[in-house]
Amino acid sequence: EADIYQTPRYLVIGTGKKITLECSQTMGHDKMYWYQQDPGMELHLIHYSYGVNSTEKGDLSSESTVSRIRTEHFPLTLESARPSHTSQYLCASSELGSGRSTGELFFGEGSRLTVL
Amino acid sequence: SQQGEEDPQALSIQEGENATMNCSYKTSINNLQWYRQNSGRGLVHLILIRSNEREKHSGRLRVTLDTSKKSSSLLITASRAADTASYFCGLYNNNDMRFGAGTRLTVKP
Numbered sequence: 141e142a143d144i145y146q147t148p149r150y151l152v153i154g155t156g157k158k159i160t161l162e163c164s165q166t167m168g169h170d171k172m173y174w175y176q177q178d179p180g181m182e183l184h185l186i187h188y189s190y191g192v193n194s195t196e197k198g199d200l201s202s203e204s205t206v207s208r209i210r211t212e213h214f215p216l217t218l219e220s221a222r223p224s225h226t227s228q229y230l231c232a233s234s235e236l237g238s239g240r241s242t243g244e245l246f247f248g249e250g251s252r253l254t255v256l
Numbered sequence: 257s258q259q260g261e262e263d264p265q266a267l268s269i270q271e272g273e274n275a276t277m278n279c280s281y282k283t284s285i286n287n288l289q290w291y292r293q294n295s296g297r298g299l300v301h302l303i304l305i306r307s308n309e310r311e312k313h314s315g316r317l318r319v320t321l322d323t324s325k326k327s328s329s330l331l332i333t334a335s336r337a338a339d340t341a342s343y344f345c346g347l348y349n350n351n352d353m354r355f356g357a358g359t360r361l362t363v364k365p
Binding site: 146171173175179180181182183185190199228230232234236242243244245246247248249250252 | 289297304348
């Protein structure tokens with residue numbers, strides 16, 4: 141069982157609110173990811189991090205921001221939520237690649253965000 | 257950045273039948289991984305095949321990889337209703353992981 145946790149699992153908020161989705165892992169993984177996924181659709185990488193103080197934008201442009209102050213914690217923030225942000229957000233982590241690393245990702249259970 | 261392309265997009269079979277789903281890609285990979293996602297949940301790793309391997313087995317799962325055709329297939333034998341889920345191929349190359357759009361498998365009891 142993966143030791144990666146996301147909170148909240150479900151969130152319904154009004155337009156214009158600031159929200160933070162939390163993601164924590166206890167596996168000591170350096171690399172962490174945020175994916176956005178609409179129901180039944182593909183995963184879009186929106187942010188990733190190679191370690192503390194590292195953050196990179198993914199393939200899909202996103203108005204969200206991330207931070208990586210501690211290895212185990214990779215929160216995602218939306219300063220002003222809009223209905224277009226309604227989606228499921230999945231956090232994942234993996235070992236950083238080396239000769240033996242396979243890059244296997246461990247996923248949290250997701251945070252389903254609904255913006256009214 | 258590359259993503260995999262899976263087909264079919266959706267597959268519906270009867271319990272006991274085999275399910276085959278395919279993944280094609282365009283650039284180099286270190287390995288290819290298959291993941292499963294139950295509705296509304298996160299993805300769970302199923303099986304990995306390295307670029308120098310051609311076939312792997314794990315329980316009822318069989319994965320093949322053809323690097324010359326840049327394609328992989330996942331076979332689930334003797335399917336069960338509990339296998340109903342979406343299945344994604346993950347393409348891993350130099351610390352970079354990308355996913356395809358997934359195949360939605362429905363196994364009818």
